[in-house]
Amino acid sequence: MPMTLSRKEQSVVTREAVLDSAEHLFSKNGVSKTTLEKIAQHANVTRGAIYFHFRNKNELFAAMLDRAWQPVHESLSNCTKHEDVSVMCALREAVVTAIGTLRSDSRNRQVTDILLNKSEFIDENARVIHCVRSNAQLAISNIRQALQHGVQRGELSTALDVNVIAQLIHAQLSGTVHDVLRYPYLSPVDSCICAIEALFLLIGEKYSMYLADASPQYSCT
Structure with missing residues (x-):
């Protein structure tokens, strides 16, 4: 029954x-x-x-986007809660995992593809861009908070400008997502993850107080 x-x-x-x-x-x-x-x-x-x-299609669109990308935002937000690993290691893992979901999570990939390739930000759909901006702002805010936490814990140099580096990391993340979906043959996921690793390596070499944070965790050979 x-x-x-x-x-x-x-x-x-x-x-x-x-x-x-x-x-x-x-x-x-x-x-x-x-x-x-x-x-x-x-x-x-x-x-x-x-x-x-x-209430309308725009609100439905925003809920669809939130459902797919909320795990990514939670992962970035949780970077300040790990006591057993440094903030930079946790942040790098969160960003690499976010890129990896484009291959492993069909919903995440499809929703992101809708956002990039199936949406027109004109006329009545122009309001959809508000949730796109909010999504980016939330990601940048979570990255910024993680970096600030790393500075406060003494893991990152006080010379690190959290606003600039947060923008840099997000630009790499969003650009990578764009390239994977728009130019998959030119930008395979593995190569894009290696690019993320290279970025964190450079940031770590300049600002990390721990050598381990500058060591890549993903094989790019």
């Missing part, structure tokens, strides 16, 4: 189904050509069910 879901559990199932359908249709047809009506039909729910969870 099938188990009956509670109202709360059914609400969660419906929300996930809507997000799954939006992700599929955005990827297949593009954001501008995908309506809430089409998403409702694909998810086999009413438009009212969609509006119960999301």
Whole structure:
């Protein structure tokens, strides 16, 4: 006998189904050509069910983006919580893992592909760029906090400008994501991870108080 879901559990199932359908249709047809009506039909729910969870397509888009990239933001945020490894090692691992998810996590890759290749930031979709900027700002803020924590713990030199280096690391991360999805044959994931390692090696050699932080953890031979 099938188990009956509670109202709360059914609400969660419906929300996930809507997000799954939006992700599929955005990827297949593009954001501008995908309506809430089409998403409702694909998810086999009413438009009212969609509006119960999301006020409009932009809010739905933002939730889809958050679902895919929240683990990355959490990983960056947790870099200040590791007591057994240095902040730079934790930060490097978080960034390398974020790049690796483009190969290992189909949802992350598909949502990021939608963001880069299936979205038009004009007309009614121009508001979508707000969540894109918020996503970048959150990543930069988490990286900046991790670097500041490293300085406070005495792991990084006080000469390190946390704002500049946070921007540098994020630029490398976002640029790598862009290149992997736009130019996969020119920018395979392994090569991009090696580039990330090289960046952290340079930062570590200049600002790290520990030699181990300057040693690459990924084989680039």
